[in-house]
Amino acid sequence: MKKDVNVRQQIVKNYFEKLRGRCQGSYIKNVNNWCDINLDIDHLFPDKQNEKLITSFEKVVTADLTKLLSIRDYIDTNKIKMTDGLKNYLLKTVYQCNIDRLAFVRDLGVSVCPYCNRNFINSSSRKTSCQLDHFINKSDYPILSVSFYNLVPVCGSCNHKKGTKDFSYSPYDNTIGIDDMLTFSYDIKGVEYLSDLSKLDILIDLGLNKILDKNIEILELEEMYQIHKDVVQELLIKKEIYTEEYQEQLFREFGGVFASKQELEQLIIGAYIDSENYGKRPLSKMISDIGKELGIVRGNKKI
Numbered sequence: 001m002k003k004d005v006n007v008r009q010q011i012v013k014n015y016f017e018k019l020r021g022r023c024q025g026s027y028i029k030n031v032n033n034w035c036d037i038n039l040d041i042d043h044l045f046p047d048k049q050n051e052k053l054i055t056s057f058e059k060v061v062t063a064d065l066t067k068l069l070s071i072r073d074y075i076d077t078n079k080i081k082m083t084d085g086l087k088n089y090l091l092k093t094v095y096q097c098n099i100d101r102l103a104f105v106r107d108l109g110v111s112v113c114p115y116c117n118r119n120f121i122n123s124s125s126r127k128t129s130c131q132l133d134h135f136i137n138k139s140d141y142p143i144l145s146v147s148f149y150n151l152v153p154v155c156g157s158c159n160h161k162k163g164t165k166d167f168s169y170s171p172y173d174n175t176i177g178i179d180d181m182l183t184f185s186y187d188i189k190g191v192e193y194l195s196d197l198s199k200l201d202i203l204i205d206l207g208l209n210k211i212l213d214k215n216i217e218i219l220e221l222e223e224m225y226q227i228h229k230d231v232v233q234e235l236l237i238k239k240e241i242y243t244e245e246y247q248e249q250l251f252r253e254f255g256g257v258f259a260s261k262q263e264l265e266q267l268i269i270g271a272y273i274d275s276e277n278y279g280k281r282p283l284s285k286m287i288s289d290i291g292k293e294l295g296i297v298r299g300n301k302k303i
């Protein structure tokens with residue numbers, strides 16, 4: 001879920017302003033007090049001079065992923081608890097009622113679940129319709145229940161399977177790209193693979209770093225993807241039809257329609273082929289990886 005840093009900062013700022021506007025001042029004061037008493041805010045947020053005036057609540061709500069993980073560790077190490085009253089207010093009022101989930105998802109520009117890349121995340125036009133996963137679970141860490149970077153818009157299936165379990169990787173982690181952590185491939189088990197789906201397997205290679213290990217295991221993603229063998233079957237057929245020569249011919253004939261050869265390749269495979277856009281259409285990562293393996297997708301050459 002990559003975005004320009006300044007654009008993202010503005011989205012996070014707007015999110016906090018709207019949230020604060022919907023919360024009761026007296027309760028916000030209580031949350032601020034709780035943070036000041038229980039969290040070592042100056043140590044956790046060794047910020048610049050001009051940020052001294054920002055409240056602890058704002059710091060926690062707008063904290064980036066690395067800071068959220070530091071707060072979680074601090075809470076664990078110091079065995080910090082919260083009273084039921086404050087916890088209920090944060091979970092049942094602030095999280096459940098005060099977040100415009102529809103706007104949250106719209107601002108992020110994500111259409112497809114970032115955990116599985118299989119299902120769309122919109123379910124209706126109601127403000128509270130989209131499901132948000134708490135990357136760090138809200139039950140043990142209620143203070144992080146409305147922190148922007150702890151909220152991941154996801155599909156119902158992933159939300160249900162993950163529950164309160166810990167994942168090894170958050171889609172907000174921009175230190176490593178998805179293409180460096182996971183590659184889809186396929187295996188042909190018999191000559192009738194073009195007519196018999198049981199002769200095909202979809203494989204997930206997690207590479208040497210295994211960063212996504214836990215995510216894939218908890219979501220049972222390799223098993224879930226086997227339902228999409230027909231898509232791979234189509235790609236194998238497309239490989240025979242859309243040879244390099246035929247693609248060149250199409251590009252010459254319809255060159256005016258496409259801004260680049262990449263656009264023609266995307267039209268052929270029916271998915272986005274660059275990691276920035278995988279979240280716009282289901283199965284893009286799988287189709288792109290296997291499309292590249294088959295040679296249907298060759299590169300990002302601009303005309």
Ligand SMILES: [Zn+2]
Pocket residue numbers: 113114115116117118119154155156157158159
């Ligand atoms: Zn999902």
